[in-house]
Amino acid sequence: MHIIESLQWRYATKKFDATKKLTSEQIEVLKNAFSLTATSFGLQPIKLVVIENKEIRESLVEHSFNQRQVADASHLLVICIQDDFTTEDIEKYFSLVKDVRQTPDEILNPFKDYLVDTFSSKTKEDMHTSFKNQAYIALGNLLNVCAVEKIDSCPMEGFNPEKYDEVLDLKSHNLKSALILPVGHRAEDDFMKDLKKVRKPLDKSIIEIK
Numbered sequence: 161m162h163i164i165e166s167l168q169w170r171y172a173t174k175k176f177d178a179t180k181k182l183t184s185e186q187i188e189v190l191k192n193a194f195s196l197t198a199t200s201f202g203l204q205p206i207k208l209v210v211i212e213n214k215e216i217r218e219s220l221v222e223h224s225f226n227q228r229q230v231a232d233a234s235h236l237l238v239i240c241i242q243d244d245f246t247t248e249d250i251e252k253y254f255s256l257v258k259d260v261r262q263t264p265d266e267i268l269n270p271f272k273d274y275l276v277d278t279f280s281s282k283t284k285e286d287m288h289t290s291f292k293n294q295a296y297i298a299l300g301n302l303l304n305v306c307a308v309e310k311i312d313s314c315p316m317e318g319f320n321p322e323k324y325d326e327v328l329d330l331k332s333h334n335l336k337s338a339l340i341l342p343v344g345h346r347a348e349d350d351f352m353k354d355l356k357k358v359r360k361p362l363d364k365s366i367i368e369i370k
């Protein structure tokens with residue numbers, strides 16, 4: 161299917177069919193797509209929590225402005241950002257580059273020193289803002305991959321991150337929840353599923369400079 165047809169097919173699913181599950185192959189595709197998301201300097205300061213457990217998802221509904229998609233979808237994806245980010249994370253990244261590409265230290269070290277220096281002048285708040293921006297890139301990537309793979313999804317900011325962090329014990333993983341994405345299959349009676357897309361005409365959302 162042409163990519164634009166896939167993007168037309170995708171919509172923010174309001175009601176999932178709670179009886180339908182995604183296959184483990186489909187979940188693997190989403191996990192790999194998340195991993196292949198571009199991140200600043202390749203540092204991957206984001207992590208994906210994949211929740212299938214229905215009981216946990218039911219307990220999260222009240223912390224999601226009672227939006228049932230969280231429990232009725234097949235799985236709930238929680239895109240998290242790293243809380244503390246230190247020089248050790250930069251060191252680990254470069255040792256991974258070295259392992260994967262066998263790049264010599266003489267080439268890696270100047271870049272590593274530059275990154276250590278750059279990050280040392282950032283506040284925790286600066287880092288969180290940057291990491292959250294990267295979480296949105298992962299969300300966009302996952303939304304498009306879902307569309308191509310015919311997986312229904314609903315991008316969501318409508319939840320209480322502090323409560324999610326508590327319920328999922330994210331602090332113990334040095335994480336904070338940033339965005340959520342329930343994935344699964346649309347319900348036959350989702351009133352949104354046959355509605356036309358509402359978008360400004362292209363000439364109102366795009367400026368072309370030739």
Ligand SMILES: Cc1cc2nc3c(=O)[nH]c(=O)nc-3n(C[C@H](O)[C@H](O)[C@H](O)COP(=O)(O)O)c2cc1C
Nearest residue numbers: 170171172173174227314315316317318319357358
């Ligand atoms: C960052 C972001 C946060 C959103 N949060 C919610 C949400 O909490 N609940 C919801 O039902 N839809 C949410 N949406 C879905 C939007 O309302 C939806 O994408 C928009 O109306 C366009 O419709 P479409 O995606 O079906 O084309 C969110 C979308 C984005 C991109």
